[in-house]
Amino acid sequence: MLQAATHNSDLPTLDSDFDVELRKVFKVFNGETAVRGVEFNIRRGEFFSILGPSGCGKTTTLRLVAGFETPSAGEVLIRGKSMTHVPPHRRPANTVFQNYALFDHMTVWNNIAFGLRIKRLGRSEVQQRVDEVLQLVKMETFANRYPKQLSGGQRQRVALARALVNRPAVLLLDEPLGALDLKLRKQMQVELSNLHQNLGLTFVMVTHDQEEALSLSDRIAVMKDGKIEQVGTPNEIYERPRTPFVADFIGDTNLFEGHLESTDGSSLLVRTHSGLKIVVSRTPEWSDRTHQTIVSVRPEKIHLHCAPPETSHNTFEGRLKHAMYLGTHVHCVVELVSGEMLTVRQATHLETLPEDGSPLYLSWSPSDCIALAARST
Amino acid sequence: MTETVRNDRSESPDTPPSPEELPPDMANPSAKPSISWQALFVGAMFAFMYLPIAVLAAYSFNESAYSANWEGFTLQWYERLLTDFRIFSALKNSLIVALTAVVVSAVLGTLMAVGLARYRFPGKKLYLGISYLPLIVPDIAIAVATLVFLAAVGFSLSLWTIVAAHIVFCLAYIAIVVSTRLADLDPNLEEAALDLGATPTQAFAQVLLPQLMPGIVSGCLLAFVLSMDDFLIASFTAGAGATTLPMEIFSRIRTGVKPDINALSAILIVVSGLLAFAAEYLRYRSETGNPK
Numbered sequence: 298m299l300q301a302a303t304h305n306s307d308l309p310t311l312d313s314d315f316d317v318e319l320r321k322v323f324k325v326f327n328g329e330t331a332v333r334g335v336e337f338n339i340r341r342g343e344f345f346s347i348l349g350p351s352g353c354g355k356t357t358t359l360r361l362v363a364g365f366e367t368p369s370a371g372e373v374l375i376r377g378k379s380m381t382h383v384p385p386h387r388r389p390a391n392t393v394f395q396n397y398a399l400f401d402h403m404t405v406w407n408n409i410a411f412g413l414r415i416k417r418l419g420r421s422e423v424q425q426r427v428d429e430v431l432q433l434v435k436m437e438t439f440a441n442r443y444p445k446q447l448s449g450g451q452r453q454r455v456a457l458a459r460a461l462v463n464r465p466a467v468l469l470l471d472e473p474l475g476a477l478d479l480k481l482r483k484q485m486q487v488e489l490s491n492l493h494q495n496l497g498l499t500f501v502m503v504t505h506d507q508e509e510a511l512s513l514s515d516r517i518a519v520m521k522d523g524k525i526e527q528v529g530t531p532n533e534i535y536e537r538p539r540t541p542f543v544a545d546f547i548g549d550t551n552l553f554e555g556h557l558e559s560t561d562g563s564s565l566l567v568r569t570h571s572g573l574k575i576v577v578s579r580t581p582e583w584s585d586r587t588h589q590t591i592v593s594v595r596p597e598k599i600h601l602h603c604a605p606p607e608t609s610h611n612t613f614e615g616r617l618k619h620a621m622y623l624g625t626h627v628h629c630v631v632e633l634v635s636g637e638m639l640t641v642r643q644a645t646h647l648e649t650l651p652e653d654g655s656p657l658y659l660s661w662s663p664s665d666c667i668a669l670a671a672r673s674t
Numbered sequence: 675m676t677e678t679v680r681n682d683r684s685e686s687p688d689t690p691p692s693p694e695e696l697p698p699d700m701a702n703p704s705a706k707p708s709i710s711w712q713a714l715f716v717g718a719m720f721a722f723m724y725l726p727i728a729v730l731a732a733y734s735f736n737e738s739a740y741s742a743n744w745e746g747f748t749l750q751w752y753e754r755l756l757t758d759f760r761i762f763s764a765l766k767n768s769l770i771v772a773l774t775a776v777v778v779s780a781v782l783g784t785l786m787a788v789g790l791a792r793y794r795f796p797g798k799k800l801y802l803g804i805s806y807l808p809l810i811v812p813d814i815a816i817a818v819a820t821l822v823f824l825a826a827v828g829f830s831l832s833l834w835t836i837v838a839a840h841i842v843f844c845l846a847y848i849a850i851v852v853s854t855r856l857a858d859l860d861p862n863l864e865e866a867a868l869d870l871g872a873t874p875t876q877a878f879a880q881v882l883l884p885q886l887m888p889g890i891v892s893g894c895l896l897a898f899v900l901s902m903d904d905f906l907i908a909s910f911t912a913g914a915g916a917t918t919l920p921m922e923i924f925s926r927i928r929t930g931v932k933p934d935i936n937a938l939s940a941i942l943i944v945v946s947g948l949l950a951f952a953a954e955y956l957r958y959r960s961e962t963g964n965p966k
Contacts (some may be wrong), residue, residue: 321810365865381884386877411880412870472855583802 298425316341316467317362317497322371324357329356333523334371336521338515344493346510347521350546355503358520360502362496363469364388370418376466390458390467395475397452399444406431412463430458433492450481457492467535470502474509480520486513511535518544539582541669544593551599551618551639553592554671560585565668566572567592571635576610578664589671596642598665601629603651612660615639619653631657693740727943734936742837751937761938764922771918775840776848776894782841782892783848788882791856792851808846816842819908826913831913839911840901843882847900848893851957855889888956895953897944 307478308599317339324332333355339345347355360366361373364385373380380388391412400408429436434454444452453473460468473489474482481519489511493500504510510517511531519526519534519542527539538544541552564571565577567590575592606612615633641659651657734752738745755761790802808816820839824831860866863885867877905920912921919942926935 363869365867366867385865386871386873390869392866394860394862394866396862398860398862400863400866400881400885411867412871415871415876421738459870654758 306609310448314341315339315613316343316375316421316547318372318374318377319358319361320372320374322358322361322368322373324354324361324366325369326477330369330522332361332368335520335523336527337525337528339499339501343495344502344513344515345667346502346504346514348504348507348517348547351505352422353520354504354523355520359392359469359471359571359657360503362467363390364579369557389465390469391463391465392471393453393460393473395472396419397456397476398443399452399455399459399602401444402454404443404661405436405447405494408455409611411463416463426462430462433461434458448484449477450485450515453485454475461492461496461498467501468498471601472503474506480507486649489513508646510545514586519546521546533609537580537582537667538593538669541671543589544667544669547639549596549642551596551637553594553637555590555592556627557590557668559586562669565590567668569635569637571633571637573633573635575614575666576663577627577666577668584670587668587670590668591671592666592668594639594661594666596628596640597626597643599639599659599661601631601641601651602606602660603655605658606660608660608662610660610663611666615659616656617651617655617657620651631659633659680762683741684822695863712835727870731940731943734933734940736936752941753932754934755937756933756942757839759776760917760922761919763917763918767916769904770833771836771840772898775844775901776898777910778837778896779841779844779848780890780894781829783845783854783893784886786849787852787856788878788886792938806846808843809850817907819901820907821910831911831916833913834914835911835913836951838920840904843907844901847897848890851896852886852889855886855957858884881920884940890958892942892953892957895949895956899949902942903946 303584315338317337319335319337322335323330323331335354338343339387347358349355357366361368362375362380364380364383372380372456375389392500400411403411409427409430410423413426413449418426428437428441431440434457436451436454436458439447439451439455446454447455453476470489474485477485486509489500493513502510502513511534514531516528517534521542525536526541529537534543534547538547544550545552553569553575554568555567555573555575556560558566558568559573560566560579563579565579565583567575567577569575569592577592600606605614613633613635615631618630618638619631620630621628624643628644629643631639631641633639639659701783708907723864735747735749736744737748737750774886780916795801816839820835821843824835859882862872864877865879872880903920904918905924908918909921910919910926917925923935923938926932
């Protein structure tokens with residue numbers, strides 16, 4: 298995550314040169330709205346992820362960029378040109394499909410050469426470019442195999458090569474690693490990341506795996522119910538979520554529902570429904586019109602103490618329900634006196650784990666939690 | 675695996691039992707060489723199904739012209755067939771009907787299967803049901819309906835009216851086989867081709883059609899066999915002189931079964947069997963094995 302954040306700072310912060318632009322795009326299927334007013338701009342060379350639970354409209358959004366769907370309203374631009382009514386075969390974007398959609402009746406080599414042959418390139422150029430991408434994805438020795446003779450990871454590479462050989466302006470990836478097992482997925486994540494850095498190509502990836510999105514992306518758009526909840530760097534999405542959904546969907550968190558009791562220039566005082574008073578640092582996004590609020594505290598930001606700590610803010614008493622030792626850290630569930638269950642992640646330098654049921658004190662700094670507007674229902 | 679480890683894990687349900695723990699009859703499958711009742715049952719079923727055909731084939735080599743007793747081996751009935759002008763004329767008619775019906779149905783059936791898979795339109799379920807109805811409706815009903823209809827519109831019967839009637843059921847068979855194949859394909863195949871720059875026509879011709887081919891071919895073989903075999907519909911819709919092979923055979927056995935008909939039947943069974951086998955093999959290879 299740290300690496301992704303520093304990587305991001307290398308990019309120009311304000312660049313009018315966008316590869317993909319979506320302007321208030323809507324898509325309605327048989328009366329059901331799958332995409333509602335999605336807007337984002339993707340910079341040239343960016344690794345952009347669209348993250349969300351299944352059915353949130355993320356794949357439809359990608360298909361709108363690829364051209365398999367036409368927007369019901371709004372506009373799609375690639376490299377500044379309107380693509381709204383351009384069919385997929387005339388768009389400078391290539392897709393890696395979820396199940397790869399390889400052509401089983403052709404060899405790996407012919408699969409990859411397909412796009413170039415359709416464009417009627419000369420034989421020697423086709424040969425050269427296919428060999429080039431085969432090398433890029435380390436599949437030189439498999440050129441004459443058929444897709445059915447390959448493993449999942451190998452098919453994935455062929456699908457990547459088949460898209461990349463066309464040198465598109467944008468590479469679209471629909472859950473590219475979804476069909477692979479965990480170990481292979483980790484390995485392909487590294488390779489995707491290397492590929493992106495070496496090619497300098499714009500990648501747009503759809504995924505429901507938040508860890509994958511955090512580790513690979515320059516920026517992430519979190520979607521829910523056809524709308525964009527937040528667009529930001531992995532660091533922003535994790536540390537400064539804008540909505541309770543984003544806070545809850547990305548990583549683990551503890552949420553407290555409550556209302557704003559008082560506010561001053563630098564901090565907010567929130568009283569939860571169970572009566573806890575939580576002091577939260579004011580963020581630039583905070584709107585003073587918000588009254589009903591949800592406070593989010595990440596498990597790793599909470600400190601555990603055996604005796605009452607000296608800090609004055611956000612100190613609560615509770616009881617340890619149970620602790621799980623996980624090697625690098627201990628995962629604790631603590632029940633507060635007011636009844637809430639909290640998860641706490643502690644580094645394992647704690648010499649002795651307290652016994653289950655023993656009294657504990659929890660504390661966190663006002664700057665380590667965030668107050669979000671509760672969605673008016 | 676050391677002795678201690680195995681002892682430690684012998685309670686765990688996912689460790690396979692070591693050989694000495696297996697029940698004796700499982701460890702020694704070849705110990706009892708008796709024939710199981712299942713094998714006997716299967717044998718009886720096969721005898722029930724295929725014994726008549728075997729008898730027929732045997733009599734086609736019988737020297738006796740009046741079928742009952744075995745009087746020695748001969749190939750004369752097969753020889754006589756080869757010089758029988760009427761049989762060849764009927765065979766030619768049957769082939770014209772079957773080939774025309776299959777070719778027309780292959781094109782229409784494939785388009786129908788692809789169209790049904792790709793488009794959503796009001797009344798699609800109803801359309802699906804109606805288009806596969808010829809598979810369920812008894813042949814006699816189709817035969818009578820076609821005859822009545824043709825008479826009502828004043829269309830004179832000929833060989834081509836048989837072709838039209840055969841297209842009705844061939845179309846349904848081919849469409850259903852192609853649909854099954856289509857359902858097994860990756861739904862994004864055509865989109866992948868479009869994405870790589872192919873026009874919709876190129877995507878269909880270069881990607882979808884080659885992948886559907888095993889289904890189309892096996893559907894065609896099936897439809898061909900059914901059309902060659904059809905007596906009922908053909909005899910109702912045939913015009914004067916348009917005699918197909920099954921009609922010719924039927925007209926001859928009215929005056930008693932002669933050995934040359936046995937010979938013809940034996941040939942027909944072998945050829946249909948080979949075609950059906952080829953259809954199944956193609957389907958099997960396209961589903962499991964490697965192409966080529």
